[in-house]
Amino acid sequence: MKEKRIVINENKTNRRVAYNKIGRVLFFLSTAFGMIVLATLLIRIFTQGIGYLNWNFLTNYASRRPEDAGIKAAIAGTVWVMGITIPVSLILGVGTAIYLEEYAPRNRLTRFIELNISNLAGVPSVVFGLLGLTVFVRFFAMGRSILAGGLTMSLLILPIIVVAAKEAIRSIPQEQYEAAYAMGATKWQIIRTVVLPAATPGILTGAILSLSRAVGETASLLMIGAMAFIAYLPDSIYSSFTVLPIQIFNWAGRPQAAFQAVAAAGSIVLLVILILMNSLAIVIRNKYTKRY
Amino acid sequence: MQPTIRELIKEKKQARSSNSRIEKTMPKVFFLMAAFSILVTIGIVYTLLIETFYFFTQVSFVDFITGTEWYPFFGNDPSFGIWPLVSGTFTIAAIAMMVAVPLGLSSAVYLSEYASERNRKIIKPILEVLAGVPTVVYGLFALTFVTPLLQSFIPTLPIFNALSPGIVVGIMIIPQVASLSQEAMNAVPQAMRDGAFALGATRLEVALKIVIPGSLSGIISSLVLALSRAIGETMIVATAAGSTPNMGFNPTESIQTMTAYIVQVSMGDATFGSTIYYSIYAVGMLLFVFTLLMNIIANYFSRRFREVY
Numbered sequence: 001m002k003e004k005r006i007v008i009n010e011n012k013t014n015r016r017v018a019y020n021k022i023g024r025v026l027f028f029l030s031t032a033f034g035m036i037v038l039a040t041l042l043i044r045i046f047t048q049g050i051g052y053l054n055w056n057f058l059t060n061y062a063s064r065r066p067e068d069a070g071i072k073a074a075i076a077g078t079v080w081v082m083g084i085t086i087p088v089s090l091i092l093g094v095g096t097a098i099y100l101e102e103y104a105p106r107n108r109l110t111r112f113i114e115l116n117i118s119n120l121a122g123v124p125s126v127v128f129g130l131l132g133l134t135v136f137v138r139f140f141a142m143g144r145s146i147l148a149g150g151l152t153m154s155l156l157i158l159p160i161i162v163v164a165a166k167e168a169i170r171s172i173p174q175e176q177y178e179a180a181y182a183m184g185a186t187k188w189q190i191i192r193t194v195v196l197p198a199a200t201p202g203i204l205t206g207a208i209l210s211l212s213r214a215v216g217e218t219a220s221l222l223m224i225g226a227m228a229f230i231a232y233l234p235d236s237i238y239s240s241f242t243v244l245p246i247q248i249f250n251w252a253g254r255p256q257a258a259f260q261a262v263a264a265a266g267s268i269v270l271l272v273i274l275i276l277m278n279s280l281a282i283v284i285r286n287k288y289t290k291r292y
Numbered sequence: 293m294q295p296t297i298r299e300l301i302k303e304k305k306q307a308r309s310s311n312s313r314i315e316k317t318m319p320k321v322f323f324l325m326a327a328f329s330i331l332v333t334i335g336i337v338y339t340l341l342i343e344t345f346y347f348f349t350q351v352s353f354v355d356f357i358t359g360t361e362w363y364p365f366f367g368n369d370p371s372f373g374i375w376p377l378v379s380g381t382f383t384i385a386a387i388a389m390m391v392a393v394p395l396g397l398s399s400a401v402y403l404s405e406y407a408s409e410r411n412r413k414i415i416k417p418i419l420e421v422l423a424g425v426p427t428v429v430y431g432l433f434a435l436t437f438v439t440p441l442l443q444s445f446i447p448t449l450p451i452f453n454a455l456s457p458g459i460v461v462g463i464m465i466i467p468q469v470a471s472l473s474q475e476a477m478n479a480v481p482q483a484m485r486d487g488a489f490a491l492g493a494t495r496l497e498v499a500l501k502i503v504i505p506g507s508l509s510g511i512i513s514s515l516v517l518a519l520s521r522a523i524g525e526t527m528i529v530a531t532a533a534g535s536t537p538n539m540g541f542n543p544t545e546s547i548q549t550m551t552a553y554i555v556q557v558s559m560g561d562a563t564f565g566s567t568i569y570y571s572i573y574a575v576g577m578l579l580f581v582f583t584l585l586m587n588i589i590a591n592y593f594s595r596r597f598r599e600v601y
Contacts, residue, residue: 130339252428
């Protein structure tokens, strides 16, 4: 009887192992590329803008001369717009999430709402800008005001907050509900005393992350007509306004290199604000999220 | 005076009925909030449709959809042919995808198949930061760093071109491709990998022959979503691509995308009710339809991939 033998082709094995090594290096380099670009971007923006970053930059209004230009009005505008966006988007977003997770029957309407929210998340921000321009600025005659900008921004980040809040609510274990029902609690009592407290860290984390997107958002507010030259602080929600990213865009678009450096200085401030917000979100996530 | 039993029962009943009133109203309140998102969509579609309709009472639909010249600002004889804006948009999107697809997918394979738990925990948050940089900062970076860098290789490259913002849009969407594709790859059961390893496959072979085919629909869904974001991206293009609606797919020319046109008009003072004012809605409508289609396609693919295992 002929003996069956397994033939191992050494050359072929070596080649396969070599390919694997090349693959590992290539995949790692591709991953590193993203990180290198990020580092380059941060270093570049920092070295470009640091010369204009001083106390006056934070306390001056926009100016024709780069050395006098500042972001006082832009910072104030951002704070005012957020003052509208935070409550509106949080209330609507968390309410929607509670309905979808706690009350909604499994029917076509619910599926439609969920599909609709995920599609809204994919709509470009300029289109939200067009909506805001038509509905808030013109139809409700709010004009090019903080109110119109804040509401538009709320709609823009609503889908993200809904998704974050849904995930936070979904991570609450079933036992918590059962324990509460066993004590005779009603649905609304459970939502108020069990669901919301347990989901708050998750909701806050998601909310801060989506708000940090709103702070950096430019296109939709440009559509609303936020202006770059504002030499006063807003005094009501009907004031005209500018925000930090729009101010940066305006400076970046000028031909003088000095103004582009001022834009970089503004970008540093914007990035610092975003990093602070993100760190806050991470702290909340690590400190308060309960593991069941 | 001590309340009688009768009074106590009455009180209890009242409390319970106010409780049940709350129980009955709260679902309705929350339903209204959830339904609000539908209202937003209706609002978007309605405004776009109405204003686009006005636009087409002034400009012929056929000229718009077939025209190859986009000169809305030519005082007496404006021309509204959408193709230059569409070709500009797709030039940017094509360059972006050429950057994001290989780099994003490689990152996903590395994170899901090669990286140690520790490396993954370090790298993923860094990529998330890359996704969190505001687009206006990317625009500044494209204009003042990437373009001069490219000019040192291509001396004839003008300040405003499609190449530089295209590359930067690509970099912006790398994290999205990487993290969504990695999630899809993670969903491939470990047993399938182990089976291949037991047969003597290398990691590369497992990645290319088991994991990628096994997560293909999830990967496609992530790529389509990324494409949709590249098409809708505004500020990078508005900052660094210039504002010259050019036909053709020449990346070294200044171009204008649909989004950049909308921004340009809304920043200038197009009179309310003028043809130019309505034109941004027609362009916005087209943009909305493009991105909606992409999202529906992506949804379709990601649903299929969930059903596999």
